[in-house]
Every structure is written in C-alpha cells, then in structure tokens.
Amino acid sequence: MKPLSVAVCLIGLLTLAPAAARADQPPRPNIILCMADDLGWGDTGYNGHPVVQTPHLDSMAATGLRFDRFYAAAPVCTPTRASVLTGRHPNRSTAFSWGWAMRPQEVTLAQRLRDAGYATGHFGKWHLGSVIEGSPVNPGAAGFQHWLSAYNFFDNDPLLSREGRAEQLKGESSIVTMDAAIDFIRAQHAADKPFLAVVWFGSPHVPHRAADQDKRLYEGEKHADWLGEITGIDRAMGKLQDVLKEAQLTDNTLLWFTSDNGGLYRESSGGRMRKGSIYEGGLRVPAILQWPDRLAAARTTDFPANTSDIYPTLMDLLDISLTDQPPLDGISLRPVIDGGDEPSSRTMGFWTYPVRGKSTPSDAWMQDLLAAQKAGKPYLNADRVMADAGEIVEQYDPQNLKGHAAWNDWPWKLHRIEGPVKPQPQKQQKEQGKKAVEWELYNLESDPMETTDVAEEHPERVRAMRRALEAWQTSVVHSMNGQDYDR
Numbered sequence: 001m002k003p004l005s006v007a008v009c010l011i012g013l014l015t016l017a018p019a020a021a022r023a024d025q026p027p028r029p030n031i032i033l034c035m036a037d038d039l040g041w042g043d044t045g046y047n048g049h050p051v052v053q054t055p056h057l058d059s060m061a062a063t064g065l066r067f068d069r070f071y072a073a074a075p076v077c078t079p080t081r082a083s084v085l086t087g088r089h090p091n092r093s094t095a096f097s098w099g100w101a102m103r104p105q106e107v108t109l110a111q112r113l114r115d116a117g118y119a120t121g122h123f124g125k126w127h128l129g130s131v132i133e134g135s136p137v138n139p140g141a142a143g144f145q146h147w148l149s150a151y152n153f154f155d156n157d158p159l160l161s162r163e164g165r166a167e168q169l170k171g172e173s174s175i176v177t178m179d180a181a182i183d184f185i186r187a188q189h190a191a192d193k194p195f196l197a198v199v200w201f202g203s204p205h206v207p208h209r210a211a212d213q214d215k216r217l218y219e220g221e222k223h224a225d226w227l228g229e230i231t232g233i234d235r236a237m238g239k240l241q242d243v244l245k246e247a248q249l250t251d252n253t254l255l256w257f258t259s260d261n262g263g264l265y266r267e268s269s270g271g272r273m274r275k276g277s278i279y280e281g282g283l284r285v286p287a288i289l290q291w292p293d294r295l296a297a298a299r300t301t302d303f304p305a306n307t308s309d310i311y312p313t314l315m316d317l318l319d320i321s322l323t324d325q326p327p328l329d330g331i332s333l334r335p336v337i338d339g340g341d342e343p344s345s346r347t348m349g350f351w352t353y354p355v356r357g358k359s360t361p362s363d364a365w366m367q368d369l370l371a372a373q374k375a376g377k378p379y380l381n382a383d384r385v386m387a388d389a390g391e392i393v394e395q396y397d398p399q400n401l402k403g404h405a406a407w408n409d410w411p412w413k414l415h416r417i418e419g420p421v422k423p424q425p426q427k428q429q430k431e432q433g434k435k436a437v438e439w440e441l442y443n444l445e446s447d448p449m450e451t452t453d454v455a456e457e458h459p460e461r462v463r464a465m466r467r468a469l470e471a472w473q474t475s476v477v478h479s480m481n482g483q484d485y486d487r
Helices: 055-063 077-086 109-115 173-190 212-218 224-246 307-317 334-338 362-375 459-480
Strands: 030-036 065-071 119-125 146-150 159-162 165-168 195-200 253-259 284-290 299-301 347-352 404-409 412-418 437-443
Touching: 030 077, 030 173, 030 224, 055 224, 055 253, 055 284, 077 109, 077 307, 109 119, 109 195, 109 307, 119 173, 146 173, 159 362, 165 362, 173 195, 173 224, 212 224, 224 253, 253 307, 307 334, 347 459, 404 459, 412 459, 437 459
Parallel strands: 030 195, 030 253, 065 299, 119 146, 119 195
Antiparallel strands: 065 284, 146 159, 159 165, 253 284, 347 404, 404 412, 412 437
C-alpha cells in the first residue's frame, strides 16, 4: 500500500489479535446491524418526537447504550452504507452518492466475519451496486453468504432478489425484511453458528405507504403514512426482540440500530437543514446499541461517533486482525461501549462530492428480472450487472477539492464550501486555478443549529482546522485514484 500524506489510518489504535478463540473465552457474540432509510435524529419517541410511536426503540434506548451525538458518514443513503461495511469515508470507494456502486476492491465487514467463521446475511435495501447473480458488486461479492436484497428502497409486497433470483413477497416492507433476517437467525442458531445479520429497511423513504394497522394510529395527522412507516420499523424491531428472547440469544447478541442519513423534515432533523446536507440536520441520526452480556447498565454517551466506526469497533471487539487493511476513517468505540475512559478528542471529516446520483428503480428492474425468469431466458442487462464496477479509469485531481466538505473537531465544525452558498465577498478566498471557497465555523456545543458563523472571530482555529480538513481530503483523493489497492 502506498503511504498517504496524512495519518488518517487509525489501525494503530486497535490492539488486535488473531481471530482464533481460546477455550476459556465466552462464545463469540452474534451481531445484528439494523438501519432505517431516512430516519432523522428526532423521528423517534425517545428523542422527543411529539407524535410518532416507537415503543420498542424507546425501550432499547432506555436499557442499552444510547448515542446522542451519532453521525451518518454521508447525508444520503448509498455512501453511508459503504461506510458501515468498510469503516472508511465512502468517497474513498467512489460511492459518492445514491446509486453509485461501492468498488469491489474494498475489504468489507462481511468478508472479515465470514473468514472468522461467522455466517453472514444481508436483508433489505442494498444500494451499493447490483442484486443480479454474477455481479462483482452484489451482496454475495461483498461477503454475504445469504441475501434477500433490493437495489434500492422498496415498499409493501416487495419484489426482492434472493441471491440473484427475483422473489415476490407479501406484507409490510419492514416486517418482510425482518422475517427474512429471523429465518436466517433461527437457522444459524440451530446450527450453533455465530452470525452477522445486516438488516437494512426500505422505510421511511418516500413514497410513504404504511400498513393499515400502523397508519390508523395517526388518523388526522399530516404525514400519517410517514409516521406509520416508522412505527412499522419499530414493530419489526419488536418482533426481532421477541425472537431473540425466545431463542435465549438476547444476552450474547450485539444489536445496533441507526439510520443512513438525516431526516426528511427539518422540524425533527435535530440540526440545520435535512437529508442531503452536511449541516447537522443531514448527518445526525439516532443510534442505539444493545448487548446485555457486555453492557452492565443502561447509559447515554455524548461521545461523537460515526457509521464509519462500526467496522473497526466490531473488529476490535472480536479481536480480528486487520491484515491488508486500507486506511480507515472510523475508530474503535470499544472504550465507549465498555464505559471506560473515552478518547479525549475526536475528529471526523465529511465531504459531499459534486456528482449526480444514479437512478436505481428497484421494483421496475426486479420486474424485468422476474419476467426473464418466467420466460426461462438469461438476464443479460450489462448495466444492471455492473460487470465493470471495479475498473479504475478516472483519476481525480488532489489539488481540486470540489464540493462541500466539513471537519468536525468537537465542539467545532468547519465547513469548506466551493462556490459560496450566499454572496459574501469579504469572506471568499481566491485560490489560483480554483473556484472561490467559503469557510464557515460553528461551535456545536453552544450553537447546535449552526446559525452563527464565528470564523472571523477565530482565525487561528480556522487555519488549523483548514489544514487538517484539506490534508484529509487529499488522502481521500489518493484512495479515489486507487492507491489503496496497491497492496
């Protein structure tokens, strides 16, 4: 691997040993990672939403580890999902925006756990490439041995891909997703095998189509279907809890729930703006971790954490050696989970690269696959198989850091915006060969809504954070150019 110009590779923070278990060690924990689609910071009962009913999530928050300052790695779905599987900022794998494939060269969480003896399964929204058999960017290629997955979001009675073959299912979308995961969990439990189940719901993404029993709870409300879809997710989480309890798996199962980006409505986004923005409202999300064997008591943490932290945290907890590991952006949250001394500081970078998303109409594409199956014909759509996804052709200029980026060094957050959002000539800097760049600085502790730009009052802090941000962005560009794969 070629060295990078900034020390963003945090592997040294993890004291990891080989994966072989000693006889005196307790059974390896099962792992379930659940993710909602477009669930904002304030879109749960425990975070104060005045209407929505989420009793099972509220119970998890009251009995587990509740993260009150948790961030999605990106403000839209595809990139954040890449961060969960790789521990890296999604731009490194050119999963820039919705519908972009994650490069098959990436080392994933599922591959690591599969190689460590875990059964691995993915259920629900994929959106990191294809769900067609033989694709280099389908869930199987990313290390999932079992999968029932959708290209993108999906609604009730979905048409999903079971390891490459279209399958029509009936029922509320979140329950259908969880039922598939439960079947997998029961099978692995019967085989006495530890498992990784990644459960990515298709809700509450638009268009909102709640099940009748969930929608009835919100008669007269403006967004009844949206609220009902959130309650549908909560019902699915409750069903999972019941199954784990019945199988006596609760104590030794690490269950992590979060969302892929900020919410759809600013009123409950928990910050400035909403989905699509790297202001707080587009990034801050609910997150809860439940693991009775490890968590002695319910706790709430304000430590800044990120979806990129999930991968290195699990590698650390499971003592899995990170051989041939590209640079990580996430860190291990093991000290936070164990209730010990939390790191005294934490930095994290965000970067929306200015490219358009790619349309991935899951149901329409799955209908095409189903029609081919019924006709007994091979499915030959090369664009949807994405056979060339691993080719690295385009080279990105490390001197041209396009788009909107931010550097979070709690409690400070610095924004770098290429092409000013609003005309402020006195604050623009002209850089040779580049567009004008605007800098904004906020103190999130005193100004969580990012309303008061204090950049002019803290020039030294801006300069220091600017150097850190641009060094990190340069390292990300090296990754985008494929330099991480020269291993």
